[in-house]
Amino acid sequence: GESVGLHLPTLSVQEGDNSIINCAYSNSASDYFIWYKQESGKGPQFIIDIRSNMDKRQGQRVTVLLNKTVKHLSLQIAATQPGDSAVYFCAESRSGAGSYQLTFGKGTKLSVIP
């Protein structure tokens, strides 16, 4: 069935380096995407979102890129810090479906090496 998935299950980066977390989605009808950060024992924390009429959106130290042609989403974290260590999920939804539901991938674990 259609789903959202991630290319890499784990990612280790040096503190201060930039991190890139990738996500592939297969539902071409998806028109809204969110990145979440989840620390151990906590609920997902909203990081940044992007709508399908955009291809880039920037937040504080984070940038989300959307490539609809290849159905690919990425999260870039600048100057990665130890506090960025967590599991990152991308989630997608589509308007007009009658309900607002998010479909999540399995997640990528980001480990920051001090």
Next chain:
Amino acid sequence: DAGVTQSPTHLIKTRGQQVTLRCSPISGHKSVSWYQQVLGQGPQFIFQYYEKEERGRGNFPDRFSARQFPNYSSELNVNALLLGDSALYLCASSNGQPNTEAFFGQGTRLTVV
């Protein structure tokens, strides 16, 4: 402002029992969605409620039910608990409009023994 609050934070139940989980959305948000997150996986959609009406249901058995109250808080009920129901149950709050931010609570960790 208070975020999404869920109670209880942890719960241990025996197989066959029933459980009720509670969620209060962010003030002003009229939509509550429930998700189940099994260890090592992403959250799976269970229900969405908006203005006290069920708007969506995921692929979960009828043992799972929910409701939303006039103050927009919500309860998730699970009957005849199975070991496989052990998971983190998450509540998400949004204004209910498509393509808007959804914010999660800390979740309720349910363990079925």
